[in-house]
Amino acid sequence: MKPILVFQTDFSYKEGAVCAMYGVVKSVDPELEIIDGTHELPKFDTWSASYRLYQSMAFWPKGTIFVSIVDPGVGTQRRACVAKTSDGYFVVTPDNGSLTHLKHWTGIEEVREIDETTNRLKGKNTVDVDVFHGRDLFSYCAAKLASGQITYEQVGPKYPLDEIVLHQLHEPIFNQGEVRGIIEIDDPHFGNMWTNIRTRDFLNTGFDYGDKVRLTIRHQGEDIFSKSVHFQKSFGYAQKGDVILYNNELMRVGMAVNQGSFSQEYGIRHGPDWHVTISK
Amino acid sequence: MKPILVFQTDFSYKEGAVCAMYGVVKSVDPELEIIDGTHELPKFDTWSASYRLYQSMAFWPKGTIFVSIVDPGVGTQRRACVAKTSDGYFVVTPDNGSLTHLKHWTGIEEVREIDETTNRLKGKNTVDVDVFHGRDLFSYCAAKLASGQITYEQVGPKYPLDEIVLHQLHEPIFNQGEVRGIIEIDDPHFGNMWTNIRTRDFLNTGFDYGDKVRLTIRHQGEDIFSKSVHFQKSFGYAQKGDVILYNNELMRVGMAVNQGSFSQEYGIRHGPDWHVTISK
Amino acid sequence: MKPILVFQTDFSYKEGAVCAMYGVVKSVDPELEIIDGTHELPKFDTWSASYRLYQSMAFWPKGTIFVSIVDPGVGTQRRACVAKTSDGYFVVTPDNGSLTHLKHWTGIEEVREIDETTNRLKGKNTVDVDVFHGRDLFSYCAAKLASGQITYEQVGPKYPLDEIVLHQLHEPIFNQGEVRGIIEIDDPHFGNMWTNIRTRDFLNTGFDYGDKVRLTIRHQGEDIFSKSVHFQKSFGYAQKGDVILYNNELMRVGMAVNQGSFSQEYGIRHGPDWHVTISK
Numbered sequence: 001m002k003p004i005l006v007f008q009t010d011f012s013y014k015e016g017a018v019c020a021m022y023g024v025v026k027s028v029d030p031e032l033e034i035i036d037g038t039h040e041l042p043k044f045d046t047w048s049a050s051y052r053l054y055q056s057m058a059f060w061p062k063g064t065i066f067v068s069i070v071d072p073g074v075g076t077q078r079r080a081c082v083a084k085t086s087d088g089y090f091v092v093t094p095d096n097g098s099l100t101h102l103k104h105w106t107g108i109e110e111v112r113e114i115d116e117t118t119n120r121l122k123g124k125n126t127v128d129v130d131v132f133h134g135r136d137l138f139s140y141c142a143a144k145l146a147s148g149q150i151t152y153e154q155v156g157p158k159y160p161l162d163e164i165v166l167h168q169l170h171e172p173i174f175n176q177g178e179v180r181g182i183i184e185i186d187d188p189h190f191g192n193m194w195t196n197i198r199t200r201d202f203l204n205t206g207f208d209y210g211d212k213v214r215l216t217i218r219h220q221g222e223d224i225f226s227k228s229v230h231f232q233k234s235f236g237y238a239q240k241g242d243v244i245l246y247n248n249e250l251m252r253v254g255m256a257v258n259q260g261s262f263s264q265e266y267g268i269r270h271g272p273d274w275h276v277t278i279s280k
Numbered sequence: 281m282k283p284i285l286v287f288q289t290d291f292s293y294k295e296g297a298v299c300a301m302y303g304v305v306k307s308v309d310p311e312l313e314i315i316d317g318t319h320e321l322p323k324f325d326t327w328s329a330s331y332r333l334y335q336s337m338a339f340w341p342k343g344t345i346f347v348s349i350v351d352p353g354v355g356t357q358r359r360a361c362v363a364k365t366s367d368g369y370f371v372v373t374p375d376n377g378s379l380t381h382l383k384h385w386t387g388i389e390e391v392r393e394i395d396e397t398t399n400r401l402k403g404k405n406t407v408d409v410d411v412f413h414g415r416d417l418f419s420y421c422a423a424k425l426a427s428g429q430i431t432y433e434q435v436g437p438k439y440p441l442d443e444i445v446l447h448q449l450h451e452p453i454f455n456q457g458e459v460r461g462i463i464e465i466d467d468p469h470f471g472n473m474w475t476n477i478r479t480r481d482f483l484n485t486g487f488d489y490g491d492k493v494r495l496t497i498r499h500q501g502e503d504i505f506s507k508s509v510h511f512q513k514s515f516g517y518a519q520k521g522d523v524i525l526y527n528n529e530l531m532r533v534g535m536a537v538n539q540g541s542f543s544q545e546y547g548i549r550h551g552p553d554w555h556v557t558i559s560k
Numbered sequence: 561m562k563p564i565l566v567f568q569t570d571f572s573y574k575e576g577a578v579c580a581m582y583g584v585v586k587s588v589d590p591e592l593e594i595i596d597g598t599h600e601l602p603k604f605d606t607w608s609a610s611y612r613l614y615q616s617m618a619f620w621p622k623g624t625i626f627v628s629i630v631d632p633g634v635g636t637q638r639r640a641c642v643a644k645t646s647d648g649y650f651v652v653t654p655d656n657g658s659l660t661h662l663k664h665w666t667g668i669e670e671v672r673e674i675d676e677t678t679n680r681l682k683g684k685n686t687v688d689v690d691v692f693h694g695r696d697l698f699s700y701c702a703a704k705l706a707s708g709q710i711t712y713e714q715v716g717p718k719y720p721l722d723e724i725v726l727h728q729l730h731e732p733i734f735n736q737g738e739v740r741g742i743i744e745i746d747d748p749h750f751g752n753m754w755t756n757i758r759t760r761d762f763l764n765t766g767f768d769y770g771d772k773v774r775l776t777i778r779h780q781g782e783d784i785f786s787k788s789v790h791f792q793k794s795f796g797y798a799q800k801g802d803v804i805l806y807n808n809e810l811m812r813v814g815m816a817v818n819q820g821s822f823s824q825e826y827g828i829r830h831g832p833d834w835h836v837t838i839s840k
Contacts, residue, residue: 011749012597012600012749013598014747014749015749016568016611016612017594018597019566019568019595019597019612020809021685023617023618023619026621027562027619030561031561036596043750044819061677073796073811074794074795074798076796125618125619127759127760128759128793129807129808129811130793130794131793131795131809132809135619163719235767236579
């Protein structure tokens, strides 16, 4: 079987962009299977693009080709690339920070710049168009790769791994009886917030399921949230409406309101300036 | 051909949850076909989950496997099950009310609790995770069933049908020249409201297409809406902006504003305390 | 291979309508492949339906069958049809303006009215239902056509091309050093606005990439926007937050704010009464 193409973009389905892009794939090879990862990434947000790739990739069959297009620099000098991860997946993406988490947590084995002379859609419908590489470059190149019309080597020239554009990652600090981290990302739908604290490390620091702990969230020098909450395995261990600390789906410490929105109810967002302290 | 997997959840596409879940399916068997039923069910709303299953199931080929995940009780004691309907479909779902309409209107022939020791995803990416049975349990078990790797009997032990968790259903009351029912559900996009009054019964009570009837909606003892409106076969029989009573796609009596939103314009919602009276 | 079915509607995924519709397709022939074009067209907006068909169609393999359902007149006298374009695609749609752009820019070779006696879903779940031709007529007929169960001729009787319902199209006016057009449509997600001015004609009038031009937008006799802006190949040539004129993905002149929303920030919408003047 040919590898599956999994797409994630910030395009939404509000107009015809996704449809045109998928048409390009099917015109290269109608047998290719396309799966929506998501088209609702926050606009221009390459950090989210990076996190979502990392979040879901390992659950797919080896060889799956991810096409990730959050591309505020489309048509400018940023590189268009195909990365090969150390565990055998491919990512077709602008090289703009979207590979940050994969490079750190999974490893990138090789990265190649897409050769536009051979791997870009041409034809009367694309004359001078330089705002939609999702359609004319990334989808087209990914489809050729998935279909076997080009090898990975034929994507274009390899370039050094240390030239990959990266966001800064932040590591939590573990002291006996206290952990300090940041809110790395949100679950924008349910309003759960995910820290950069790995649950395994959290448990190793002496915390355990069932513990009552103090959770403090600071932003710009101010305490936004500070309460005693339980650490549990799932939401339902808290009363409806109560805050809970839990082991999230990526095995990080998460924060939620049971059947509510932690983010909305307490005005909490994410980023390196959202500091989390958990203590006994 | 292997049965199709139709998914409905309240996850949205705003982050990587659906993508991870579909990856699990494809890792079990890349040949399986996945169709989005919807990922926009109202959060935590097992009533809507139940209604939407009932709304669309009969239009699918027999044998189709529905995976329905609205799961506020994930990781707690609620059962995870696979139900087999009397007309030959399968539903993989938490047993939390999501089977209400199917049990009443279609019939459940058998229900089995998913055996987590055999039918749950294991591996380094799921250690201790108990908040995402959509990925680790329901999708994985559904994929094994669809793929033929397990039989329905191998899902897990059968349990009595009368232990299935149900919401309360409400029946309309028919008198000569008058019908009393409730607004069972909305169409949240177009703002149409759907009653629990079957059109066939409505016609048998003496109403007919073209009739002008009095429509009254009461909520908490107050008349929210009371007007004379037409009962017709479609929206376009009303002037743009006018209210119309019609035979909806499930052969229930519905209420709409032609090219408008009945729900929004009149502040009408749904539930057992939203009473509808239609009289001549 | 059987032709792909590409769907676009204004249904959203908020309830079970799309799911029921896709079930009908799979019940006709489980081998058929369904792709979401979009289900987020603006409600009742046949102009958008027309534009989005035109926007994406040419990127698909010849023979692809588009099912377009924006159908405010469902169940009334408007025709249900299947059009065959001059370049070899099929469109299954209500004949209500949704074919406007294709007829003008691509050409319609033939159009047939769907024969409801043979090409409409029948059965106990559809008794008297006249509000969901998307499910009972368009999807069913499209699936039979894609599956080869009927030929194009068996869709129903041909009717004259000049009876196709059309919206009015507007042509820009080119003078030396000045172009006058309208804002034909928006990109509702990114807030970019697309004019009816073809970039090729714009360049032929003497404008060129890199030019600084005066862009004026008038609505109901009032200047809504009037500034000197650059015409470039992509967004990233403007500073973040600045307005840019660019060659859009359909090779029309578009207007955007780099990493912002032109539509929202300047209160600009689209339609024949949104006049654009570009001058040196």
